Amino acid sequence: MSTVDSGVWAAPGRVNLIGEHTDYCDGFVLPFALPHRTEVIAARLDRPEWIVSSSLTGETVTFDLSEPVTGWAAYVAGIVWALRDAGYDVPGARLDISSGVPGGAGLSSSAALECAVLSALVDLGGLDLPVAQRPKLAQRAENAYVGVPCGIMDQSASTLCRAGHALFLDCRSMAVEQIPLDLVGHGLEILVIDSRAPHQLVDGEYAARRAACEKAAEILNLPALRDATLADLSRLDDPLLIRRARHVVTENDRVLATIELLRDGRIREIGPLLTASHASMRDDFEITVPEVDTAVEAAIAAGAYGARMTGGGFGGCVLALVDTDRSDDVAAAVAEAFRANGFTSPSFFSATPAPGATRLS
Ligand code: GLA
Secondary structure (H helix, E strand, C coil): CCCCCCEEEEEEEEECCCCCCCHHHHHHCEEEEEEEEEEEEECCCCCCEEEEECCCCCCCCEEEECCCCCCCCCHHHHHHHHEEEEEEECCCCCEEEECCCCCCCCCCCHHHHHHHHHHHHHHCCCCCCCCHHHHHHHHHHHHHHCCCCCCCCCCCCCCHCCCCEEEEECCCCCEEEEECCCCHHHHHHEEEEECCCCCCCCCHHHHHHHHHHHHHHHCCCCCCCCHHCCCHHHHHHCCHHHHHHHHHHHHHHHHHHHHHHHHHHCHHHHHHHHHHHHHHHHHHCCCCEEEHHHHHHHHHHCCCEEEEECCCCCCCEEEEEEHHHHHHHHHHHHHHHHHHHCCCCEEEEEECCCCCCEEEE
């Protein structure tokens, strides 16, 4: 592999069309990449040192991994660490980072940062790390170095997505199918509503959901909840574990049903599956907050085909499938519902499926 001295790399954030909290259960997800991305201007250094600056915070952090790195730079240090740990000779580098992915909105700004840095370091060092293996390495950086027990969806989306497609990923086999998602051609839009609800207790609650799913699988004597059926749930006693497991089992089914409809070009018909996914996250997985529930209800009342919270939960964004010519009305109705409830004003954008991580120059 040949090395390069410098360049610019980018990796996107994502929304997840459907398949929430299924990735760490070996299940199915269907994200697509956003046009919003994190960019890294990178140059190789001739010593094992990383000088990382962020246009967001205005800070510059220098590290050589002899001491733990914390804060936002931990996501960068985690990538260096994970590459080294996998046996790669990682080049030192200067990395100047800027990002158009809103942070704390459940749009995978962390994965965008990890995957942009990973792409840069792989090319700077001429490292032999096939694209298909990069999501796992970036996930390991986040799990083992940063300490966030995330699944594989976000890093996969940021790396593997293609423009105009959603990424159908089997999180057990890592088999990928690019599903065409021609929203514009169907007169449709995915309206993303940032609820701007403050994320609270996110890390602990995420870890608790993951632990509950693992516990349920263990009691059922299955490798993961991916292998459970609704009938299996009668073998669980704890009502909380039943609810958590029921979300995962039904959500995996909804992903597969969504794929079938999309393969047939019946995009509007996925609406009820999106809304059912939201109800399952609200009632069984208990990861929604009043702001996102309000956004979903108002969007549907204003004519959306379906709507759901996207991402890990406890705030963040809702996506609504709408006719393009209804989009403004749906946004206005959601904004009005937020006003009526005394919530902070939401923000909106239309999401079109964009490409995954890439070298820009
Ligand atoms: C976060 C995690 C993902 C996934 C989602 C929920 O985004 O990083 O791995 O578990 O939550 O679907």
